Structure formats: structure tokens, C-alpha cells
Amino acid sequence: MNSALIVILLFLLLSIYLGLQARRGKTMNLEQWSTGGRSFGTLFVFLLSAGEIYTTFTFLGGSGWAYGKGGPAFYILWYGALAYILSYWMLPAIWRYAKQHNLLSQSDFFVAKYNSPALGVLVSLIGIIAMIPYLVTQLKGLGAIMEIASYGSISSTLAVWIGVIAVTIYVMASGVHGTAWTAVLKDGLVLVVVVFLGIYLPVHYYGGIGQMFHAIDQAKPGYLALPATGNSVYWFISTVLLTALGFYTWPHAFQAVYTAKNEQTFRRNAMVFPLYQLILLFVFFVGFAAILTVKPPLQGSAGDNSLLILSVQTFPKWVVGLIGASGLLCAIVPGSMLLMTSATMISKNLYKVINPKASEESVSRLAHYLVPVVALVALYFTFNGQTIVALLLMGYSLVTQFFPAIVFSFMKRNPITKWGAIFGILAGELVVAYTTITSKTVGLLLPFMPQWVKDLNIGIVAMVINLVVTFAVSAFTRGAGAQARTAINA
Amino acid sequence: MKWLAALPFLALVVGMFFANRTEPYVLGLPFILFWTVLWVVLTSVIMFIVYKTDPVNRGGDRS
Numbered sequence: 208m209n210s211a212l213i214v215i216l217l218f219l220l221l222s223i224y225l226g227l228q229a230r231r232g233k234t235m236n237l238e239q240w241s242t243g244g245r246s247f248g249t250l251f252v253f254l255l256s257a258g259e260i261y262t263t264f265t266f267l268g269g270s271g272w273a274y275g276k277g278g279p280a281f282y283i284l285w286y287g288a289l290a291y292i293l294s295y296w297m298l299p300a301i302w303r304y305a306k307q308h309n310l311l312s313q314s315d316f317f318v319a320k321y322n323s324p325a326l327g328v329l330v331s332l333i334g335i336i337a338m339i340p341y342l343v344t345q346l347k348g349l350g351a352i353m354e355i356a357s358y359g360s361i362s363s364t365l366a367v368w369i370g371v372i373a374v375t376i377y378v379m380a381s382g383v384h385g386t387a388w389t390a391v392l393k394d395g396l397v398l399v400v401v402v403f404l405g406i407y408l409p410v411h412y413y414g415g416i417g418q419m420f421h422a423i424d425q426a427k428p429g430y431l432a433l434p435a436t437g438n439s440v441y442w443f444i445s446t447v448l449l450t451a452l453g454f455y456t457w458p459h460a461f462q463a464v465y466t467a468k469n470e471q472t473f474r475r476n477a478m479v480f481p482l483y484q485l486i487l488l489f490v491f492f493v494g495f496a497a498i499l500t501v502k503p504p505l506q507g508s509a510g511d512n513s514l515l516i517l518s519v520q521t522f523p524k525w526v527v528g529l530i531g532a533s534g535l536l537c538a539i540v541p542g543s544m545l546l547m548t549s550a551t552m553i554s555k556n557l558y559k560v561i562n563p564k565a566s567e568e569s570v571s572r573l574a575h576y577l578v579p580v581v582a583l584v585a586l587y588f589t590f591n592g593q594t595i596v597a598l599l600l601m602g603y604s605l606v607t608q609f610f611p612a613i614v615f616s617f618m619k620r621n622p623i624t625k626w627g628a629i630f631g632i633l634a635g636e637l638v639v640a641y642t643t644i645t646s647k648t649v650g651l652l653l654p655f656m657p658q659w660v661k662d663l664n665i666g667i668v669a670m671v672i673n674l675v676v677t678f679a680v681s682a683f684t685r686g687a688g689a690q691a692r693t694a695i696n697a
Numbered sequence: 698m699k700w701l702a703a704l705p706f707l708a709l710v711v712g713m714f715f716a717n718r719t720e721p722y723v724l725g726l727p728f729i730l731f732w733t734v735l736w737v738v739l740t741s742v743i744m745f746i747v748y749k750t751d752p753v754n755r756g757g758d759r760s
Binding site for chain 1: 702705706709710713714717718719722724725726727729730733734736737738740741743744745747748751753754
């Protein structure tokens with residue numbers, strides 16, 4: 208057994224231990240399990256949200272983008288910062304409403320706001336379709352990280368199984384409490400590892416960060432800025448704005464909001480988060496450092512492995528082990544949140560709607576037993592998924608379509624009705640699905656438009672159609688909605 | 698003071714047209730990356746000012 212493997216396994220055992228001990232002293236009813244009994248302080252809420260930023264996608268994808276695309280990678284830093292600004296006003300409102308109405312899942316929010324279990328079913332189904340591929344990406348990343356970091360002594364298949372079993376055990380036992388505790392370990396380790404790599408590698412290979420950028424610019428002129436067409440400034444801006452809207456519409460990010468003890472937490476986090484995000488800067492540095500040092504150059508999606516390959520090429524085994532352990536934690540912390548959120552939604556917003564007489568205990572028990580079921584589905588797609596790639600690209604765009612229905616519901620007089628919300632979301636999702644599966648861009652859809660319109664993120668089209676349908680249907684169904692409201696108020 | 702929070706959006710939507718360049722390097726970073734990092738830091742500063750001047754945050758924690 209090599210020392211890299213020993214380090215990875217130690218962190219795996221430590222995370223299982225932390226995940227299991229998290230349940231101590233708590234009665235695990237569904238509210239404790241899925242929202243931590245709304246008792247989390249600033250640090251836990253912070254780390255739960257951070258769990259969504261530092262996933263294997265950021266760890267491998269962030270460096271992969273810097274390596275393979277250069278300047279366009281910087282969009283990742285922008286959208287986070289803008290999303291945190293929105294969070295200052297959005298999250299306290301969501302939290303307050305969730306507490307008043309005892310909400311457990313994101314779908315519960317739609318059910319309560321629009322007084323429509325049908326909307327809850329729709330949102331749950333879309334949420335699950337978006338979350339499973341997200342989970343699959345985490346698992347695939349986990350497999351790649353562990354295989355490379357263990358120098359091939361653990362196959363990626365075995366690594367995925369080990370990771371899934373570990374997560375399933377502690378999610379079933381502790382729910383979101385387990386996620387929060389393992390998130391402490393994860394962010395601590397990732398912070399140290401990423402900052403170290405981001406400074407050491409440029410200095411070691413180029414003599415400094417400035418020298419590194421100059422060398423890259425000399426070898427590939429213009430690579431560090433945005434190109435004139437394609438991933439242009441127009442692409443950049445539209446992508447940042449869209450992804451900022453989608454940041455908190457992920458069901459697991461939304462549900463994590465419910466765990467807070469009070470609403471001050473979110474306003475405080477909105478100050479700290481943008482700075483904390485700068486960890487990503489160091490992830491970029493690693494990707495850039497790999498550009499002129501990894502030989503032969505990695506092609507296409509293999510660029511995602513640039514961080515790992517450069518590390519193996521540079522460091523002793525135990526350091527690679529620490530990097531592997533960070534990658535492992537980056538997969539299992541968000542993975543656990545995704546599993547728990549999916550299970551809660553299936554049980555509460557699908558099963559309970561079909562079977563309204565089900566007792567709270569049985570809904571809670573079902574949610575626990577659904578964890579291994581969802582995990583097995585994700586495993587299936589991890590090992591057999593070719594088509595899943597199309598879904599992956601879609602996930603973010605799918606959940607972004609929830610944004611209008613969420614924001615309008617906080618206006619004093621909600622301008623949209625439940626039918627408006629239902630058909631608007633459906634229309635937006637259909638556009639997302641069609642354009643993703645047929646890989647349409649704005650340029651292909653509207654070839655007569657000027658270049659800058661062609662470069663816009665295709666999600667803009669889906670959002671516009673969503674809004675148009677939402678308002679059109681709301682205008683037609685307004686009467687019925689108003690009557691229903693008066694009936695409730697009377 | 699909460700309108701300060703619109704500045705990072707402007708820095709993106711308007712600023713990126715001017716900031717999309719490699720030269721000049723600032724602190725060793727190509728200009729586009731420096732502009733990005735600068736606004737990430739300023740976003741934290743702005744949200745600090747918003748927090749401190751927002752009457753909601755007076756009087757400590759409410760639950």
C-alpha cells in the first residue's frame with residue numbers, strides 16, 4: 208500500500224466518523240434530518256453553501272477551464288460574487304417564509320406560495336432530473352481523482368463504490384448534520400491544499416505568478432483574455448448573469464437555506480463569501496501552470512485532469528494523497544446533500560401527494576430508505592451513462608428556470624398565478640431540453656442576427672420564453688386565482 | 698447605501714468591454730483577471746457597507 212492511498216483512506220474514515228457522530232443527541236425526525244431542526248449557526252450555514260462552490264467540478268473543472276480555455280474561465284469568479292449580492296436580500300426572505308410555514312424541501316416552497324401541490328410535483332421532478340446528473344459528475348470526478356492519486360492501485364470503479372457507500376451510511380444516519388460536519392473537514396483541507404498548489408506550482412515551474420502569465424501570453428497570444436467571437440464578452444456577461452440567477456435555485460442549495468437558526472446569518476455570509484471565493488483564483492493558477500508543463504498536452508475534456516497530472520508529476524506520494532483526499536471530500540460533501548435533498552423531495556412531494564394518508568413517520572422512514580435507492584440510480588448512470596452528458600449540461604439551465612416564480616412570489620401582490628408558474632417553467636424547460644439535446648446555439652437558431660447576439664448564452668432564450676408564457680398564462684388565469692385567494696382569506 | 702450593490706453588476710456589464718485585455722499587468726495578473734479579482738474584493742467591501750448601514754441589522758440577532 209503506498210502512502211498516497213493511506214492518506215486518502217484516513218480521510219475517508221475520518222469523514223465517516225464525523226458524519227456518524229453528527230447525529231448524537233438528536234431525534235432524527237424528518238425536520239432534523241433534512242433541515243437540521245433549523246438550528247445551524249453562521250459557520251455551518253457558511254460551509255454548507257461553500258459545499259456547493261467547491262465541488263469536484265470546481266476542483267477539476269475550474270483548473271480544466273483555465274488549462275483548456277484560458278480567459279473565459281474567469282466567469283466562474285464573477286457569477287459567485289454576483290449571486291452573493293442577491294443572496295443578501297433573497298435568502299432571508301426565503302428562510303423567513305420557510306420557517307413560518309415549516310417547509311422542508313424546495314418543492315414545499317412552491318406548494319405553499321402558489322397553493323398548488325401540482326407545481327410541487329413538477330418542481331420535484333425537474334429538480335431530480337437536474338440533481339442526478341450533478342451527482343453523477345461528482346462520482347465520475349471522484350473516480351478519476353482516486354484512481355490517479357492512488358497511482359492506479361484503486362480503480363475508478365472501486366473508488367466510486369467506496370465513496371457512495373461512505374456517503375450513504377452517514378446520510379441515512381445523520382442527514383444534513385452529517386453533511387455539515389464533513390464540510391468542516393473538507394473546507395479546511397481544500398483551503399490549505401489549493402492555496403499551496405496555486406502558489407507553489409507557478410513559482411516552481413515559472414519563477415512566479417507574473418512570470419507564468421507572461422510566458423503563457425508569449426506562447427499563446429490572447430489566450431488570457433476573451434476571444435472576439437464564441438466565448439466573447441457578450442457570451443461572458445450573459446453567462447455570468449444567468450448562472451448567478453441559478454446559484455440558489457438548485458434544490459439542495461435552496462434547502463440548505465432552511466437549516467439556519469436566524470436570518471442574520473445570510474447577511475453576514477454575503478460579506479464574507481466573495482472574498483472566500485478567491486480560493487478559485489488559486490485553482491485557476493494550477494490550471495494555467497499546467498499549460499506549458501504537462502507533456503504531451505491534454506486534449507479536450509482530458510484537461511480536467513490537468514491539476515492531478517501536474518501534481519503527480521511534481522510532488523511526493525503523501526502530498527498527492529492529500530490532494531486525492533481533498534478531491535474525495537469535494538465529491539462526497541455535495542454528494543451527500545444531493546442524496547438527502549432528492550430523497551426528501553421524492554418522499555414528501557411525490558409519495559405524500561399520491562398517498563395523502565401517509566403518516567409523518569412513514570414519509571420520514573421512506574426518505575431514509577430512498578437514500579441508497581437514489582445512490583444506486585446515480586451509480587448506474589456513472590457506469591453506463593453516455594446520454595447523461597447531455598443531461599449534465601442541462602442541469603444548471605433547468606433549475607435556473609425556477610427563478611422568476613421564486614422572485615415574483617415575494618412581491619406584495621404576486622403578478623403571476625400558479626398556472627402561469629407551471630406553464631412558464633414547463634415552456635422554459637422545453638426550450639432548455641431542445642437546445643441542449645440538439646446542441647443549438649443562438650447563432651444556429653437565429654443565423655440572421657449580428658454576431659454579438661449569436662454569442663449570447665442560449666439560456667437567455669429559455670428565460671425570455673419562460674417569462675412571456677408566465678405572464679401570458681397569468682393574465683388568462685388571473686380571475687380564477689383572485690377568487691381562490693379571496694376564498695382563502697375569507 | 699444598498700444601491701452600492703449595483704456597482705459590481707455595472708463593473709461586469711459595462712466594465713468587461715474595457716477590461717477584456719491582457720495588458721497592462723497589475724500585481725502580476727493579466728488585466729482581465731486583475732479586474733475580476735478587484736471586483737470580487739470590492740463586492741465584499743460593498744456588502745460590508747450595506748450590512749453596516751442596513752437598519753435591519755441593528756439590535757443583534759433576531760430569530
